[in-house]
């Protein structure tokens with residue numbers, strides 16, 4: 254099977270309060286989007302990347318990736334799942350149902366390539382797919398409905414933080430996302446759509462520092478992590 258990279262990058266990054274979407278903030282003078290795409294594509298595992306962009310995106314045109322023949326773009330949608338579905342639709346002519354799709358957050362530039370390699374290897378021959386995830390190490394509290402006080406402590410036994418890449422067969426992922434959409438099931442990652450369709454994605458342990466740049470404080474941390482990475 255071929256491996257395709259689908260990168261939803263149509264979000265506007267409301268939690269960042271910057272002058273631009275977070276994927277266009279810079280680390281070492283490069284857009285996060287360019288770092289993420291080039292690090293994954295340079296592994297040589299992918300037949301191509303499809304990046305879903307916002308209709309009003311004014312930044313991609315000045316990225317390095319715009320000149321990269323491995324990178325194609327399509328128009329994203331209102332929700333992350335719509336952007337991923339748009340990416341899958343744009344790959345329709347080149348991807349087969351049995352091909353693998355790896356969906357990766359544009360804002361996770363620090364993915365360790367060893368984790369990517371482990372994901373690919375662990376899922377070889379699998380009929381469903383899975384995701385990189387890290388065991389929860391903090392104690393987890395659920396607050397009472399209002400008031401900011403603790404209602405209960407949730408056992409962290411068997412709890413994982415879902416990361417990306419999330420890797421699924423093209424046909425199964427497309428079906429699952431369409432099903433979730435038709436049933437109006439709110440999903441925040443691809444695995445939850447696949448779960449709602451009745452499958453059990455495989456949890457593949459990854460590094461805890463596969464950081465999603467979300468708030469301004471994450472930016473220097475991501476820069477530091479990238480400096481430590483030695484692929």
Ligand code: C5P
Nearest residue numbers: 261262263264330331332333336358359
């Ligand atoms: O906001 P959050 O970090 O959860 O977004 C996760 C990813 O989904 C980001 O890469 C963002 O660009 C993408 N996204 C998208 N289309 C949307 C909303 C989010 O591609 N409508």
